[in-house]
Amino acid sequence: MKFAYRFSNLLGTVYRCGNLNFTCDGNSVISPVGNRVTVFDLKNNKSNTLPLATRYNIKCVGLSPDGRLAIVVDEGGDALLVSLVCRSVLHHFHFKGAVHSVSFSPDGRKFVVTKGNIAQMYHAPGRKREFNAFVLDKTYFGPYDETTCIDWTDDSRCFAVGSRDMSTWVFGAERWDNLIYYALGGHKDAIVACFFEASSLDLYTLSQDGALCVWQCDTLPEGLRLKAPTGWKADLLRREEEEEEEEEEGAERETTIRGKATPAAEEQQGKVKYSRLAKYFFNKEGDFNNLTAAAYHKKVHLLVTGFASGIFHLHELPEFNLIHSLSISDQRVASVAINSSGDWIAFGCSGLGQLLVWEWQSESYVLKQQGHFNSMVSLAYSPDGQHIVTGGDDGKVKVWNTLSGFCFVTFTEHSSGVTGVTFTTTGYVIVTSSMDGTVRAFDLHSRGGTVYIHFLAGSTPWPNQGGVPSPPAQELSSEWPQVLSGHEGPISGLCFNPMKSVLASASWDRTVRLWDMADSWRTTETLALTSDALAVTFRPDGAELAVATLNAQITFWDPENAVQTGSIEGRHDLKTGRKELDKITAKHSAKGKAFTTLCYSADGQSILAGGMSKFVCIYHVREQILRKKFEISCNLSLDAMEEFLNRRKMTEFGNLALIDQDAAEEGGVVIPLPGVKKGDMSSRHFKPEIRVTSLRFSPTGRCWAATTTEGLLIYSLDAQMLFDPFELDTSVTPVRIRAALRQRDFTRAILLAFRLNERKLLQETLEAVPWDEIEVISSSLPDLYVEKVLEFLASSFEVSRHLEFYLIWTQKLLMVHGQKLKSRVGTLLPVVQFLQKNIQRHLDDVSKLCDWNRYNLQYALAVSKQRGLKRPSEPPGSEEEADASEDDDDSLHLLGGGPGHADGPLA
Structure with a gap:
């Protein structure tokens, strides 16, 4: 349970490629982010990434009309049937080719996918369990080039398909007699979108050159006639009609077969025909480029x-x-x-x-x-764990809310890539360093994020290599940063001791130097390594130092005595993949890979390590063993993901990766005719390589975050489905716990409930205690159970509405056992910080509401006083009463309004 971390959310990336969808209620946006799907709840100001992933980047997403199901298709043609209700994958399917778009019919019974130059219609999965969720119904041929878009009529009788060959095809979802297919031309470029008019077969088509054609159909949707069956189907239908006629004697029946019109009516009605009513152009003045996307309501x-x-x-x-x-x-x-x-x-x-x-x-x-436009390279948690700050190669600094998943402020003052970010102890100030030679501090309390400290590193005379700038003083003074000399190679990492004024610097000269910040900035110790140092970090209590080196080892040191206490060999745990253009195997390329970032857990017993690999490893420090390994991505659209070379990409002329696969798409070099070239000749197709640039544990210890090629990944503890008892024996049962509650033996009931450790039973036991007896029962709890009760209270603040009741529990426990808990501050620190985080969140929410209600009450009180000062001699309906009634209307209007969405997800 302690290491049951699971993927929780994806921050830092909101959209990559594919199509956007609104949910059926219109309050949420479903956005494909790489090989994952994120749902942005605009009403509740939250974002959440579904716990699923495809093999490649997502190409298209189709949403069912009721909003319960979604079909997610990646670039390789693999599809996932996803339940948006239970947030799980129901079925896997492969379309055997690249799919461009997918669309459900309005009645939800079928869906169509466009693949190559064909369109395939499948039976949509129902709510009942099925052996095969995707059953192919029909395959439609017609276009000569790739199909691009789909749209259905409101009654689900027909659908239209656009193509790159500048044509649009209208197909019947059933075997209509007067409409099998219809091809529409009139465009001079690829079709981008096509839309049916409401309750009609009239059609709009849009092409890439910015042209819109309006098509009118001479037949209403009700005028479509089903084709008469032939062969054994006709014989079977005739027998059924004869049996029905025998049962209903004397009843007159219409001479139609499954909607088939009478022969006389069929002779009068011809085939469906389209005529172009108008053609419009978006770029008449030539001010706009190609049309790339469209939507129609x-x-x-x-x-x-x-x-x-x-x-x-x-x-x-x-x-x-x-x-x-x-x-x-x-x-x-x-x-x-x-x-x-x-x-x-x-x-x-x-x-x-x-x-x-x-x-x-x-x-x-x-x-x-x-x-971030480029990759993120650094991150830091706020002291309360509610916010995360990230810095990227694009020079931007972004602050994210861990609860909502939104970025609420962005700083763009740096002119080059950001190399490091951190929060101050108060959590209201962010300090950043950049490749532009500056160290900046940003105040989160100021709305504009005002820069109030600006240190220019380029103004000091230290060299770029081998020198370490001393940190700025907390109070601004005339003191300039000093130069700490001693390293003979580039500095690869810096870390301060959290308990002492000691700075550790790691260098490529195979040493780690410890600098005493309180004693003339001198070197206290020099730790000799066997290879170049890449990262360094202190344990939270400052009693241990971990260093990652180029030979994929993690060494642990005692900083007081400068003695190595252990080492971990992590080369086999990295398991780096082979790039598409590598000439050597993945096994040999792993010799040059190592851990580049380290982070201790909140209790200091474990350490996280990541680097040029898709795996993040967590090791036990004392035992020096691998506890768990997390695969942060399975996206094959990234480079260095596969261990072996894909021989399908090898031809007699070389590797297909050397050929620009996106030459025919937007931004590539298009060569339609021999000798003719257009586009940006400097553009190149490349695949980003999977890597982990930074790792941080939350101060609460319940989650950790990693900045990767795909974004900011957050993993949190999932204790919902785990049974983790404590000192369990046969005498601990739910029956005995409830019996102790009936006997009002609350202390015994609480001890038994925490030994069984079932959340619902714990909640039932604690909430059964009367509020006036909480202090007495808190004093009778053993010290070992106080930590468990505090941890349960911290997690209960996230979901429970009994805010005051749990606050009383927290207050009494801390007041009674406060002195004893100080001796175990190291182990209790994550629990206390988790408790503080949730209480602070409630404080922020309630304080805003109380401030707003205070002003409303003051206004209502002033209006009531004004009405009370009215002269009693005035008859009803006088001018003063009319004015007062108008004031009442204004007050009601102001009371009804409020800044409910003033702090929306704007960044």
Whole structure:
């Protein structure tokens, strides 16, 4: 249970590629992030990543009409059937080819996928358990090039498919007699999107060159006729009709077969025909680039189009009236989605990893989130564990809320990559270092994140290698940073002793030097290593030092006596993969890989290690053994993930990885004719390599975070399904615990409940204690059980509504056992910090509500006093009473409103 960490959430990355979807209620956005899926709850201001992952980056996501199921398809054609209710994978399927889009029918009975130049219709999985969730119904042929988009009619009778060959095909979902397929032309570029009009077969088609064609159908959806069955189906149907006629004697019946019209009506009705009513162009003045994404809301007739220049348009159809135009980015808009009410529009920009939700009527942002443009290299937890600060190679510093998963402030003052970030002890100030030669401090209490300290490292004369700048003083003075000389190679890591004024510096010269900050900045000890040092960290109590070296070892040292106390060989635990262009095997390439980041656990008994690998290892320090290994990613779209070379990519001309696979897509070099080239010739296709750049344990010890190539991954303890008793014997049963409660022997009941360690039973036992007896029972608890009760109280604050009751428990336990707990401050520190984190969260929430209600009550009191001063001689309905009634209306209006969404997920 102590190391039952599971993937909890993904921060730092909000959108990569694929299509966006709104849930059926319109309050949440489903965004594909690499090979994972994140749900952004806009109403409750939370984001949560589903605990699932595909083998490659997600290409498309199809959402069922009821919002219960989702089909997630990656770039390799592997599909996952996901239940959004229980957040689990129900079925795996492989489409045997790259899928471009997937769409459910409005009735939820079928779904269509576009693959290559064909469209395949499957029976949608139902709510009952099935042996095969995906059953192929029909395969539709017609387009000569890759299919790009799908749209259904409202009655699920037909669907349209767009293609790169500039044509749009309308297919019947059933065997219609007057509509088998219909091909529409009129465009000069690839089709980007196609949309049916509400309750109609009328169609809108949009192409990449910014052209919109309006198509009118001469047949209503009700005019589609089913094709008469032939062969054995017709004989069977005729027998069924004869039997029904015998049972219903004398009843007149219409001469139709399964919706088949009479022959006379069939002769009068012809085939379905389309005619083009109008053709519009978005880029008449040539101000915009290619159209890249579009969405259409059928009820409000709103068309949203996104372009490669980062501009989007809002038009009203079919008149093509421009409503709004705005530039949201300088990168192409990759995906557009509209919620069910038509008020919110979601935009995804893959170039910047940006996700925006725009309310077009009020012209304001509902959500504006963006991750680091380049990889994240450092992170730090706040002292209470509620916030995480990250620094990236893009020079940005972002602060994330661990509860909501949103970034609420971004600092862009650094002009180069950020190398280190940390919180001060108060948790209100962030100190950062950068490759631009500056150390900056940011105040979180100031709204703008004002920089109030700015140290310019370039103004001092120390060399870039071998010198360590001393840390700035806490109080600003005329003292300049000093130069600590002694290393003969580049500095690879710095770490302060949390208990003493000692600085440890690791270098490539195979030494770790300890500097005394309180005694003339001199070197107290020099630790000799067997290889170049890559990372260094102190244990939380400062009594031990861990160093990661280039030979993939982790050595442990006693900083007081400068004696090595142990070492761990981690080369076999890294298991690095083979890159696509490597000439050597993964086994030989692992010889050059090592751990590059270390972090002790909150209790100091374990240590986390990560580096150029997809694995994060947690070791027991004293036993020097591997306790658990976490695979942070299974995304094969990243490099160095596979151990063996994929021979399918080897040809007689060499490795296919040397060929730009994205040459025909946006941003690549397109060569349509011999000798003709266009596009950015400097653009190159590359695959990012999987790596872990930083690791940190939460101060509460219940979770840890890692900055990786895919983003900021958070792993937390999952104790829901684990049975972890304490000193259990046959006398500890739920029956005896409840019997002790009936006898009002609360102390015995609590001890037995914590020995059994079942959460529901613990909650029942503690809440059965009267509030006026909590102090007496708290004093009778043994010291060993006080820590367990505090840990349960800390976790209960997250979900329970009995806030005052649990606060009384916490207060009495700390007041009675406070002196005894000081002797075990090292082991109790994570529990106390976890308790402080949850209490502080409630304090912030309740204080905002109380402040707002205080001003409302003052206003209501002032209005009531004004009404009380009214002269009693005034008759009812006088002018003063009318004024007072107007004041009442204003007061009710103000009381009803409030800053409920003032602190929305804007960053």
